[in-house]
Amino acid sequence: MSSIKKLAGQTIWYGGSSIFARFLSYLLTPYLTYQLTKERYGEMSLVYALVPFLNTVYTYGMETAFFRFLQKEEFKKEVYNTTMVSAFSSTLIFTILLIVFRNPVAEFIRIPEHSDYILICALIIGCDALTALPFAKLRSEDRPRKFAVIRITSILLNIGLVYFFLSVCPGLQARKPDSIWSVIYDKNFRVGYVLIANLAASFFALICLWKEFVEFKWRFHTNLWKALMIYSLPLTVAGFAGMINETFDRIMLGWWAPAANLAGARGEVGIYSACYKLSILITLFIQAFRMGAEPFFFKQSLEENAPKTYARVMKFFVLIITVMFLIVALYLDIWKIFIQNKNMWEGLKVVPILLFANMFLGIYYNLSIWYKLSHKTTAGAYITLIGAAITLIINYLFIPHFSYMACAWATFLCYGSMMVISYIWGQKKYPIPYAWKKLLAYMVIVALLYFIHHFFTGIWKGTIFSLGLATLFTLAYSLFVLRVEKKEFSKLPYIGKWI
Secondary structure, three states, rough: HHHHHHHHHHHHHHHHHHHHHHHHEEEEEHHHHHHOOOHHHHHHHHHHHHHHHHHHHHHHHHHHHHHHOOOOOOOOOOOHHHHHHHHHHHHHHHHHHHHHHHHHHHOOOOOOHHHHHHHHHHHHHHHHHHHHHHHHHHHHHOOOOHHHHHHHHHHHHHHHHHHHHHHHHHHHHHHOOOOHHHHHHOOOOHHHHHHHHHHHHHHHHHHHHHHHOOOOOOOOOHHHHHHEEEEEEHHHHHHHHHHHHHHHHHHHHHHHOOOOHHHHHHHHHHHHHHHEEEEHHHHHHHHHHHHHHHHHHHHHOOOEEEHHHHHHHHHHHHHHHHHHHHHHHHHHHHHHHHHHHHHHHHHHHHHHHHHHHHHHHHHHHHOOOHHHHOHHHHHHHHHHHHHHHHHHHHHHHHHHHHHHHHHHHHHHHHHHHHHHHHHHHHHHHHOOOOOOOOHHHHHHHHHHHHHHHHHHHHOOOOOHHHHHHHHHHHHHHHHHHHHHHHHHHHHHOHHHHHH
C-alpha cells in the first residue's frame, strides 16, 4: 500500500498544483466568453490549437527521456546537462524559424490578418520549452512546494493581466479619450492582449526557475544524447500525432465548417472550443495523474510486484473518472453557466461524447506504461498515428456535413481505438493483470445512467427534477462502487476505517 500512498502524494503535490493552476486558467473561460464574441473566441481557440503542436516540436520528448535516463547510474550525473544543452539550442532555432515564417503559419490556421499572434506565440512557446526541464528537475528532486508556487503564481499573473487588458484598459480609455491610453491601447487587439498576458506569465515562470535553469553545465555527452533521441523521438511522433487527436480538430473545423464565410467558421470553432472546456474535471484529473504517475511508474518498475501495482492504479483511476463523468454529464444545467455567452450553448450536446473520449484517453495513458518501460516507444508512435488517421479521416468526411459534432465523435472513436489497441498489444509484450471486465462494466453503467437521466429529463422538464435525479444516480453509483470494491477501499488509509 505504501506505493499507492506515494503515488497519491505525488499526484496531490505535483498534479494537484497543476490542476489548481489549470483550473484557475479555466476560470478565464466565463470571463472570455463574456468579453469576446464567438468569432473572436474562435480566433483565440485556433491560436491555442496550434500551440500544443509547437510545444511537442520544441520539447521533443526530452522530459520523459530525462526521467527515464535519470534512473540509470551511468548517466545520472550528465543527463540534466545534456538535455538542457539540447533543449536550449533547439529552442533558439525553432523560435527564430517560427518568427520568420509567421505569415504562412497564420494563413494555415485561417487567421491571415493576425500573423502578430504567431509572433507572440513563438515567444510563449520558447519560454515554456526552456522551463520544461527545470520543472522536471524539481519533480525528480521532490521539491513540490517551489513547483506548486511557480505554477500557481504564474497563472494568477496571467489572469490578472487578462483582466487588466480587457476590462481596466478600455475603462481608462473611455474615461480619458485624449490620454495616452487612446494611443497605446487598441480595443480591436483583444485576442492579442490575451496572448501578451500569457507571454508575461511564461516569462515570469522562467525567471523563477532561473536557478535551476543556470545550474546545468555546458557539457554535452554525445552517446547519451543519441540514446536520449532514440528513446524520445518516437515519443515525439506519438506526441505530435496525439496533438492531432487533441486539438487539430479546431483547425480542421476552421477549414471545413459548413458556414457561409470565414467569420461563421470561426464562430463554430468558438462554440466547440467553449463546450470542450466543460470536460474540465476529467481533463484536469488526467493531467494531475500524469504528472504524478510518470516518475512513479518508472521507479515502481524496479519492484517485483510492479504489474499488480499498475493494475490497482488503473482500477482506482477508472473508478474516479467514472464518478467525474456523472458529476459533469448529469449536472450539465449547472456547468453550462461556465459559458457566459448563451449563443454557445447550442454546442452542449458534444459534452458527454467528449467526456467519454477523455475517459478513454486517461485509460490509454495508464496503459502506455508497457511500451515506455520496455523501451518500445515506437509502439506508442504507431498507436497514436492510427488515432491521428482516424481523427483526420472522420473529420475530413463529416465536418462539412455535421460541423463540430463530427469533431466530437472523431475524438471519441480515436481515443477508444487507441485504448483498445494499446491494451491488446501491451498484454502480449508486458502482461499486467487488469480487471478489464469489471472496469468495462463500470463504464457501461455510467453511460446507461446518463441515457436514463437524459430520457426522464426529456419527459419531465425542470431544473430541480434534473438535479435531484442526477444526485440520486451519482450517490447510487458511488455506494455501489464502494460495496463492490469494499475489499480494495478497506486497505486505503483514512478511508478503510469508514467502510
